Amino acid sequence: MIAQPELDFTARQADKAAxxxxxxxxxxxxxxxxxxxxxxxxxxxxxxxRELRDIVEHDESGGILSFPGSPGYRLFDxxxxxxxxxSASLKNQARGMLRRFVRYQRRLHGHx
Numbered sequence: 001m002i003a004q005p006e007l008d009f010t011a012r013q014a015d016k017a018a019x020x021x022x023x024x025x026x027x028x029x030x031x032x033x034x035x036x037x038x039x040x041x042x043x044x045x046x047x048x049x050r051e052l053r054d055i056v057e058h059d060e061s062g063g064i065l066s067f068p069g070s071p072g073y074r075l076f077d078x079x080x081x082x083x084x085x086x087s088a089s090l091k092n093q094a095r096g097m098l099r100r101f102v103r104y105q106r107r108l109h110g111h112x
Contacts, residue, residue: 017058023047024055027064031075038072068093 030045031037039049047055052073056066065076067087076084 020055020058023051024059024064027052027055027073028075031064031073031078033078035078036071036074042073 027042027047030042030047039047039052042052043049052066056064056073063076064073065079065084065087066073068089070083070086074083
């Protein structure tokens with residue numbers, strides 16, 4: 001019997017989480033006092049589009065505001081109430097994604 005090496009995915013996930021946390025701190029410092037900052041401007045500051053999405057997705061504190069149709073990224077604590085209320089577009093996007101998932105599942109199981 002050949003011994004199979006065990007892969008440690010938890011270490012890789014922990015490294016990614018630590019990297020995201022550090023980059024989140026960088027992003028917060030970059031956004032502080034600047035209002036809405038576009039992804040283009042943040043790319044010029046060294047952030048990638050994927051990195052920005054990952055940072056916001058994993059920001060458990062909710063400190064970084066961004067949503068479909070927003071002008072970019074902004075600190076939650078510096079946003080106005082109407083700006084925060086426009087984040088409801090996330091709920092609409094989630095509903096649409098769920099409907100699409102259900103369509104795929106129905107098709108997979110032969111219930112067109």
